[in-house]
Amino acid sequence: MGEPRLTRAALLRGGAVVAAGATAGVALAPAGRAAEPSPARDRAILRFALFLEDLQAAFYADALARATLSGELLEYAQVVGGHERSHAAHVRRVLGSAAPSPPRFDFRDAASDPTRFLETAITLEDLGVSAYNGAAASLTADALADAARIVSVEARHAAWVRDLAGKSPAPDASDPSVSAVEAKAVIDRLDFVV
Amino acid sequence: MDDLRLEHLDRDGALAEAIAALHGHTRTDLLRGAVAGSAALLAVCAAPARAAARDRDVAILNFALTLEELQAAFYTEVERNKVLRGDLREQATVVGGHERAHVRAFREVLGSRAAKRPRFDFGGATEGSGAFRRTAVAFEDLAVAAYKGQAPRIRSREYLASALAIHSVEARHAAWIRRLAGKSPVTGPFDDALTRRETSRIVARTQFISTTSTTRRSPRFTG
Numbered sequence: 001m002g003e004p005r006l007t008r009a010a011l012l013r014g015g016a017v018v019a020a021g022a023t024a025g026v027a028l029a030p031a032g033r034a035a036e037p038s039p040a041r042d043r044a045i046l047r048f049a050l051f052l053e054d055l056q057a058a059f060y061a062d063a064l065a066r067a068t069l070s071g072e073l074l075e076y077a078q079v080v081g082g083h084e085r086s087h088a089a090h091v092r093r094v095l096g097s098a099a100p101s102p103p104r105f106d107f108r109d110a111a112s113d114p115t116r117f118l119e120t121a122i123t124l125e126d127l128g129v130s131a132y133n134g135a136a137a138s139l140t141a142d143a144l145a146d147a148a149r150i151v152s153v154e155a156r157h158a159a160w161v162r163d164l165a166g167k168s169p170a171p172d173a174s175d176p177s178v179s180a181v182e183a184k185a186v187i188d189r190l191d192f193v194v
Numbered sequence: 195m196d197d198l199r200l201e202h203l204d205r206d207g208a209l210a211e212a213i214a215a216l217h218g219h220t221r222t223d224l225l226r227g228a229v230a231g232s233a234a235l236l237a238v239c240a241a242p243a244r245a246a247a248r249d250r251d252v253a254i255l256n257f258a259l260t261l262e263e264l265q266a267a268f269y270t271e272v273e274r275n276k277v278l279r280g281d282l283r284e285q286a287t288v289v290g291g292h293e294r295a296h297v298r299a300f301r302e303v304l305g306s307r308a309a310k311r312p313r314f315d316f317g318g319a320t321e322g323s324g325a326f327r328r329t330a331v332a333f334e335d336l337a338v339a340a341y342k343g344q345a346p347r348i349r350s351r352e353y354l355a356s357a358l359a360i361h362s363v364e365a366r367h368a369a370w371i372r373r374l375a376g377k378s379p380v381t382g383p384f385d386d387a388l389t390r391r392e393t394s395r396i397v398a399r400t401q402f403i404s405t406t407s408t409t410r411r412s413p414r415f416t417g
Binding site for chain 2: 137141149160176
């Protein structure tokens with residue numbers, strides 16, 4: 001087995017080593033150059049983070065309501081669903097009156113059986129990590145410190161669910177990052193937002 | 195910040211158990227105990243308070259480099275000892291490869307400003323699967339907390355993006371080894387950060403970084 005490659009060029013452009021297939025076959029392009037941090041930009045980024053957390057929380061709630069999960073997969077959905085609700089509540093509190101209300105979602109068959117649940121959970125968790133990583137370098141220091149407490153938990157979720165699906169929990173030496181636009185495109189393709 | 199206790203990080207007691215097993219202390223001794231300094235790591239961490247932003251970034255990258263060297267050496271040694279089987283061996287092989295890639299990347303970026311590689315002595319931590327598991331859990335959770343503490347202090351946006359891309363991989367490693375150790379991959383909805391000083395003290399307590407540094411001078415005799 002060859003050593004994972006993490007070149008100086010990759011490190012300098014933000015560790016943007018694209019993990020092929022990391023999000024269900026969607027190739028994630030490297031995030032663009034980080035924008036200058038400001039409180040207004042913090043709020044914009046946090047609103048998108050809140051959207052992702054609401055989406056994840058609703059997905060796990062849907063999966064648990066369908067009662068098709070058992071064993072460690074059920075435990076995963078319960079624990080991680082609780083985390084996503086905590087994240088959403090936290091970001092909503094930070095945003096205050098600037099926080100949008102949760103969108104309505106329709107997950108159709110995405111959580112209807114354990115196999116589909118696993119696929120979608122992996123996509124959403126890996127996407128969460130990539131989106132936080134892509135946005136974090138544009139946050140002010142305080143907002144970054146706060147977001148960093150969440151992103152590593154998303155990465156733990158991703159590793160856990162990948163392991164449950166028989167995939168490598170850590171497919172690369174450096175996680176890819178995506179811009180909000182790229183993350184939004186992935187979510188649009190999933191078509192979960194009503 | 196002299197009141198840092200090991201349990202602040204070591205929620206499962208994994209590190210305390212690992213060290214206790216290696217050095218013959220009880221866990222309570224360690225949680226109470228005084229810190230034995232590790233000259234090599236502390237030297238790396240002793241950045242001047244008024245250092246310019248660029249110098250501070252270099253100091254942070256060197257701190258990260260030393261943590262990565264520590265982890266890389268640990269996984270490389272356990273692989274050489276051939277004491278792991280199955281999923282645990284797979285984890286050590288993959289994660290060891292990642293840590294070595296992190297070391298190479300930091301060394302390349304730092305160039306001549308890269309800190310000297312310390313000498314390591316892992317005692318029995320790489321000689322059995324139980325000790326390996328406990329120590330790996332502690333190392334990975336520590337790395338996550340350490341990167342999280344440093345990220346908001348990095349001035350260069352490029353270095354920051356890179357540190358974040360590694361930070362989340364360390365969290366994946368942590369979840370992976372925790373599950374293999376029979377622990378929950380997660381410890382709660384939010385992961386806490388550790389400062390550089392807190393991290394250094396925890397590493398120092400392991401005594402994994404050899405204090406017989408090659409830079410130590412012979413005593414001067416005046417008689």
